[in-house]
């Protein structure tokens with residue numbers, strides 16, 4: 001099967017400080033990979049390269065077999081919108097929109113507004129009772145689950161998560177991560193999860209920076 005994401009011989013340096021070299025891996029639909037490394041090892045940089053948010057230096061990135069090098073910024077941005085979903089350490093929910101409206105937000109950009117799908121994602125994340133709440137009325141774990149639902153809403157092929165549970169306590173982190181991994185597998189998205197917390201992702205295949 002063609003990988004969703006392939007990195008071939010990736011290398012990156014800021015000015016004169018090299019971060020990594022020779023990174024190669026491939027991720028198929030429904031597969032998950034943890035990107036591990038201490039603070040400053042380059043996890044965020046790697047995710048940005050894979051998302052086409054930073055120009056490639058050494059090596060190549062392929063999205064479903066298509067090299068992203070050489071795509072113009074406009075073409076890359078359009079492709080990214082439907083292909084990649086992001087979850088960050090901070091939820092970045094719109095404070096004036098309800099949970100449901102936050103999940104639907106990418107739908108307005110994509111011209112695909114499907115309330116039923118948004119509600120079913122919220123329900124799968126245990127938030128059906130919270131759909132009409134503003135973020136300020138949600139707990140930290142609930143907000144992060146809304147952010148997960150929003151990332152999944154466009155049915156992205158690739159999910160990039162950068163310390164998605166770092167703002168949560170242990171119990172909430174495990175709960176959110178478990179739901180996230182399960183849903184990503186279910187919708188057949190490839191998931192790359194950057195974290196410094198090895199214990200949290202025990203059992204997942206890992207790439208160490």
Ligand SMILES: Nc1ncnc2c1ncn2[C@@H]1O[C@H](COP(=O)(O)OP(=O)(O)OP(=O)(O)O)[C@@H](O)[C@H]1O
Nearest residue numbers: 014015019037038039040041042043044045046196
């Ligand atoms: N735009 C930039 N210009 C120069 N150096 C940078 C830039 N962005 C990041 N760095 C440096 O590159 C290194 C890797 O940063 P990066 O954020 O990728 O690491 P990280 O593993 O995600 O760290 P953390 O876990 O703390 O978020 C750090 O030393 C950082 O200071």
